[in-house]
Amino acid sequence: MMKTDYSIYSDRGSRAVNEDRADCAFCKERACFVLCDGLGGHGMGDVAAEITVSALKQFFSECSSIGEFAANAAEYAQAAVKQAQERDNRLKNMRTTAVVLCMEGRRGIAIHIGDSRLYRFRGGRMLSRTRDHSLPQILFMSGEIEEHEIRFHPDRNRLLRAIGDDAELLRPERTEFDIAPGDAFLLCSDGFWELITEPQMEQLLQQSTGAEQWLSAMAEVVCRNGNPAKMDNNTAICVTVEE
Numbered sequence: 001m002m003k004t005d006y007s008i009y010s011d012r013g014s015r016a017v018n019e020d021r022a023d024c025a026f027c028k029e030r031a032c033f034v035l036c037d038g039l040g041g042h043g044m045g046d047v048a049a050e051i052t053v054s055a056l057k058q059f060f061s062e063c064s065s066i067g068e069f070a071a072n073a074a075e076y077a078q079a080a081v082k083q084a085q086e087r088d089n090r091l092k093n094m095r096t097t098a099v100v101l102c103m104e105g106r107r108g109i110a111i112h113i114g115d116s117r118l119y120r121f122r123g124g125r126m127l128s129r130t131r132d133h134s135l136p137q138i139l140f141m142s143g144e145i146e147e148h149e150i151r152f153h154p155d156r157n158r159l160l161r162a163i164g165d166d167a168e169l170l171r172p173e174r175t176e177f178d179i180a181p182g183d184a185f186l187l188c189s190d191g192f193w194e195l196i197t198e199p200q201m202e203q204l205l206q207q208s209t210g211a212e213q214w215l216s217a218m219a220e221v222v223c224r225n226g227n228p229a230k231m232d233n234n235t236a237i238c239v240t241v242e243e
Contacts, residue, residue: 001009002106002181003242004031007212009219013191013231015236019045020189020235025057031103032060032069033237037189038234039095039162048081048094048164055080056100070109073100074163074172077088095164099130099187103179110175113161117193120177121184124206126198130175133161152192184214185239191232192218195225211238 006072012018019038024031036046036052059076077098085092097114110118115132131137136153138160139145147166150156161171196218204221206216215238222234 002103002179004103004236004239005211005242006239007210007215008217008237010233011219011223011231012233013226014229015040015231015233016109017046018233018235019049020191020233021046021053022187022235022237023053023057024237025060026060028058030066032057033101033185033187033239035116035187035189035235035237036163037097037114037191037233037235039097039159039164044091044094045096045101047084048090048096051080051084052077052163053095053096056098057229060102060114061215066107066109069102070100070111070174073111074098074113074170077163078167078170085164095162096160097189098163100189101185101237103239106179108177108179108185110177111172112155113126113163113172114133114159115156115190117186117188117190119186119198119201121186121202121205122180123182125202128175129198130173130179133171133173134159150195156190156194167207179241180242181243183241186209186218186236187239188236189232189234191234192222192236194232195222195234198223211240214238214240215243 022035036049038049097116099112099116135158204217
């Protein structure tokens with residue numbers, strides 16, 4: 001695995017509970033970064049996020065390659081959440097988004113469900129981001145709104161897929177890509193990406209000397225742009241690949 005630098009940040013904002021979770025796992029020449037945003041509107045979102053992160057870390061350690069992991073990760077996490085729902089009726093409505101970055105050599109795979117995002121950067125510029133599984137994303141793709149309108153659309157919290165939903169609504173999305181020295185990645189919840197633009201991400205990346213400095217600078221922007229009285233949980237993981 002190419003040498004990487006990473007940093008993890010999470011803040012509950014003005015909410016009573018932080019329902020976001022983020023962590024990482026390493027196994028031999030492989031790395032896995034996981035971020036989940038529990039859906040508080042459904043109840044016990046923090047539990048769903050915690051279960052999903054723990055399950056994915058465990059499953060990653062059991063797999064022999066990131067290809068094997070990516071092919072079955074969402075279903076593994078779904079089973080763990082469903083088992084918890086069956087054991088405790090109080091958890092029956094818990095849901096969570098998930099975005100995962102796994103790396104092995106020059107190969108990378110992203111898995112995501114919901115509106116937590118993975119951004120990819122090369123040469124200080126954004127290459128791509130995951131597509132949200134949300135109503136505003138559909139409206140953008142159909143040409144009804146501009147992409148920048150997704151951030152503050154009144155229906156931005158209407159998700160179409162989440163872990164903990166019925167099986168037919170799971171439908172994880174997987175993306176495979178190459179990794180090169182100097183690449184950078186940002187995994188983040190909607191409470192983070194709603195308050196910082198892609199050009200700001202790029203500018204701060206270009207000015208940073210590593211993952212921690214880049215993430216710290218972005219977190220300052222998020223905090224400055226948010227409403228202190230209505231601040232959502234905001235969580236992010238930055239990963240940079242050394243030149």
